[in-house]
Amino acid sequence: MKPSDSISRRQFVTTSASVLGTFAIVSQHKAHAVGANEKVVIGLMGCGGRGTYVATMFANRPDVDFAYICDVDTRRFSRVRDAIEEAQGKPPKAVQDFRKMLEDKRVDAIINATPDHWHALGSIMACQAGKDVYVEKPMTHSAWEGRKMIEAAAKYKRVIQVGMQSRSCQYLRDACDYIRSGKLGDVYLIRVFNMMQHPMRKTPAAESAPVPAGFDYETWCGPAPVVPYDPSRRWLDRWEFSCGAIAGDAVHQIDLARCLIGDKPYPDTVSHAGGVCALTDGREIPDTQMITFEYGKLTMLFESALWTPYMTKTPMDRRDKGQLPPNWAFNATRIEVLGTKGFMYYGRHGDGWQVFNEKAESVIAAPGRQADKEHQDNFIACIKNRQKPTANAEQGHYSALLCHLGNISYRVGNKKLAFDGATETFKDAPEANKFLKRTYRAPWVIPDNV
């Protein structure tokens, strides 16, 4: 393995050490210090499908007291409230304004499962209130927000765990060790896939609709402009609220790829190809994204689209069964690591990893297992021991950053852009730099000084 341009072992060891949590943090918020045998008091912000799923998993833990559910849309309470009550035998308190939850000193941590445009602001407000945070991915809606999240975690000595649970898989660590051992040779190329099939959104019968009773739409919009209410999920395709359906899922793949190449924080350049090709339903955010990230001589090629029926994610009933994918080429969430001595397939969803030699012979085949529970174990443990969690704010920032950089390259006309990690800005590209930070609508503003 060559030391500088591909992955160096030393660099890997350094970054791995930080991942494994060598930086102890001591909370200044004594009121929220959780004893080793105490239950962690948790609340949920955002009662959608993902929030309900994650909250239910936490509520089923014996070391958690699930105390709150919050959503601006009160019609969303019942499903998660029912699930939590069933899990722990008592209902959580339901509040429409999450700030009431943040004011409660009993609450140790929150789960932030809001839409993308609320991830950073909600998490930073939680940190300011002395709460630890489990925030869904992508951690941020813009590049600038990632740095602010890191600063907030440090300033308020808070644990931030990002819902990039694939990072907690043992088989990821095994695959990383294999690459670092040099058996794959020097790695110059990593190809990252995230293929999906989404339906075309139908044209709405009306431009907007009345805001339903029980829904605080103004707060839902938060830092974004208050646009006419659209009851559909079309907001997922708008830059003001979302990073896109691709980034929302593919950040898992990008995070895994970053881990496989040693958690490099910044690429030197980014170049996007693609756009809105197949799903021409008025969306702003591309349905086809081919992004090239250059890290010196190491190149990451990211390929994703929302219209591919022939590459599929591993079905739920095949996951965690100790099986490799039956056909890697048609696996929608695979990563290919190309070394000078060997070729590695790595798959999400417990798909494991497999290495082929120069004769196309399989030399190692290692099925894996998903790690949702381990990821949550790690969060709870870090709340108690004040260590940095596996998917901490730094890793959440660097992985989401790649999504943002790719999107910005698209938004300036699929231009190749050079990125300066020291300043976290593009070099000589003011038109691109203006997309690094959003315009915030008062009072929902993240201050420069968090």
Added chain:
Amino acid sequence: MKRFLSALILAALACLPASAQWLSINNVTAKLENSEMGGAFLKIEYDLGVKDLSPAEPAYVFARYRESATAGWKLIPQQALRGDHDIVESTGKKKMLWWGLGSLGLTNAPQLEVRVRGIRVVRVPGGEFKMKFVPGGGYDESRTQVETATLPTFWMAKYETTIGMYADYLNETGKDGRGWDKHMANAERCGIKRGEGDVYTIAPGREKFPINYVSWYDATAFLDWCGLRLPTEAEWEKTLRGGLYLDGDEAKKVPNPKPERKYPWGDEAPDAGGVWRCNADGDADGFAGLAPVGSFDKFNSPYGACDIVGNVAELTLDWYATSFHAGLDGYRMVRGGSFMDPPAGCDAVTGATQLPVKRSSISGFRALRDTRTK
């Protein structure tokens, strides 16, 4: 022929107690007879002891049979029956004839037993109605949005399916706990215990509460057992809101005063003026948890359907899909809000998504009959 007739007399009879929203059906007799040309038929007679049946609020009557005490119960296909079966619009002594027994090998079945059950339904006349958007998380953008839709006539159950009805179903069909969930034993939420030999008992006083902790598959299995099905979202919504003409597009004599109403009773919020119109979150409506079906019968839909909002959220036939990929497909739509929803969530348009395998205390269902067979 004489030997055959003696077998007819031995045809066993069965009737079920009127309880928990099964209609009162008594004095069931079944007699095997032979026709001159059409072969054997079973004459089933029963008393439908309901006072106020009408074309607008008739009964749906179905019959099930078994060949012997050790055989499984089966539905008598509605299309094999003539007479007072399926949609029955008046009360009194009733008769239906089951033809085609010869093709089933039942012309000499001395142990044959028949059970007749009925549920109250409301007629939703065919015609156009206003179909609204479904705000919130439950809107499926893969489907075409419409402002109005036209549906043929169908009959919707007046009440949500009850614990009493479902327990009866389990006792007839339940094997190895199929269709039952351990959470049903919780008498505060549901109240069906499973005993030795798959005997299901109902907690005292719980018969008339809506069944919950049923998956989408459990609900459809129950309805298959009755010869019924779940409503689509459109059918559910039309039942709540009414067509543009409440007497249907054939008559068009009774315009709907509020064809875009937000709630079954109109546009007033469920708790407007301190009067509770459905079973929503909290105990201010008189019920901390579920309520017996029909508890808010002053606030029915234009066709007389009770509790179509609140109490249990109701499973529908419709899919919800944002992606065709594994893990995101397969959801079904649930409508109407539940006893855990705020009043605003118990309306005509709010929908939620639910995995079809999920069993929840807040979800139940009601039945729909969409064709008649006579």
